[in-house]
Amino acid sequence: MLSPQDLAAKVGATLFAVDAASKDFLQMELLACEPGRARMRMKVREPMLNGHQICHGGLIFTLADSTFAFACNSHNKVTVAAGCSIEFLKPAHLDDVLTCEGVEQVLQGRHGIYDMQVSNQRGEVVALFRGKSTSIQGTVIAQEAGPA
Amino acid sequence: MLSPQDLAAKVGATLFAVDAASKDFLQMELLACEPGRARMRMKVREPMLNGHQICHGGLIFTLADSTFAFACNSHNKVTVAAGCSIEFLKPAHLDDVLTCEGVEQVLQGRHGIYDMQVSNQRGEVVALFRGKSTSIQGTVIAQEAGPA
Amino acid sequence: MLSPQDLAAKVGATLFAVDAASKDFLQMELLACEPGRARMRMKVREPMLNGHQICHGGLIFTLADSTFAFACNSHNKVTVAAGCSIEFLKPAHLDDVLTCEGVEQVLQGRHGIYDMQVSNQRGEVVALFRGKSTSIQGTVIAQEAGPA
């Protein structure tokens, strides 16, 4: 039987390994996956720039949405996003390194609320994100799984 | 002097040509850019799948956010997103073709509200998105520009 | 068997009659309750003013939230608000008469999304509101009810 910490870490590693969008396409790193929390990092690369030559806001959202996914799946129940909101506070530029920290605010039955904060390498807040999750049937990894 | 329709189309083409994220990275198509409106399309490809093997919600958001950008820049004032919310209604799967239609609901001074609807190839609504825009200084293309 | 129109009207009248907050406290009027739609009106009275001597934004929200409630209960399934967002566009002043129009955008299974627009007596948009609903068990009025 895994501790909640070990379970969250294992769920995170398992999901991340098959998350082509986060890992390969956007080249995010999963820095931490803990019970109800996660932390990810993404560098702004040239393909991520929009017509104003700043990072596409959708890709900043995607970093937050990925972090949200790891935080809300960390309890090993398959959980999806029902809705999200984001406030954009500062633009992100080429070569900025964005870190997203996310934490569970409320989890009641199948519904949770999670807050994400995206900051740049100078510690400036780039965006605040709030996600609402719903768990569906199934577990991410087999419940009885022992340590890897 | 361009008509509002021609101005919007020209602004759209100009922004899209340099929007690496939308055009090249996510391979969206800009189907229409009209005064206060836009329509874009994106196919769900393998690199866009997340750990649950469905399209990453952040990339569905990105399609809506791009469409929002074209709609709110269509008046040829440089305009950025202040905040957005999205409700996810159905998952999108590999090879689904998503179309986003967006329309201006309110434009008052520098602030606008735009609603986007993302549908799949069966006409099912995948997501609803609402964006708040703020115009900043400058125009997208030179104001006196004649027809290309 | 009532038509959807008659059923919605009857559900609206039934709910409104026992809705102390909307009817008596805020003195709203229910102008229409149709399938997936509703329209309400509220005058800004002195007790509704906040410390800036304009209508308290919460009471503008409450008008929209009531209209949302009538629209989403109009199908005669007991339905509650899961979450809402509002954008405030113009202040409302003493003696302004606010009208809220609301319409269902999506209804899928137990979950719906409804958009409300609050305008003043000059037709200016005061606020835009989006509500997410969830139906729970039960009907508002007995299903087999004939005309009153």
Added chain:
Amino acid sequence: MLSPQDLAAKVGATLFAVDAASKDFLQMELLACEPGRARMRMKVREPMLNGHQICHGGLIFTLADSTFAFACNSHNKVTVAAGCSIEFLKPAHLDDVLTCEGVEQVLQGRHGIYDMQVSNQRGEVVALFRGKSTSIQGTVIAQEAGPA
């Protein structure tokens, strides 16, 4: 010259004294107004019940919106709500005593983001609210004001 703490308390008392909606109509109490923070309380009374005989969600929102107003005006710049979102987690019933705690998350130039949590007398979270503020011209009380 007042300290930030004393200034916030004085701004709070000044605004609350003329806030008919919060003080008289909804009978809220202002428990604290500190720099970037506020705390308010409201009892659910009979006139606040809706057609489902639970507290009207709009009035729960109004408690959060008032608390948000005190938190974002606490720096003595006149500040208004641009937009808000709320997630309803539990219904509130007759005679429940709701407390709202609010805190500034970000304040950048004229724009701020504030998070409110509404709990009942059992400590259960009833709603989470996020508000976006914009400061306009003017101060709430004269800047040079000495202690009352």
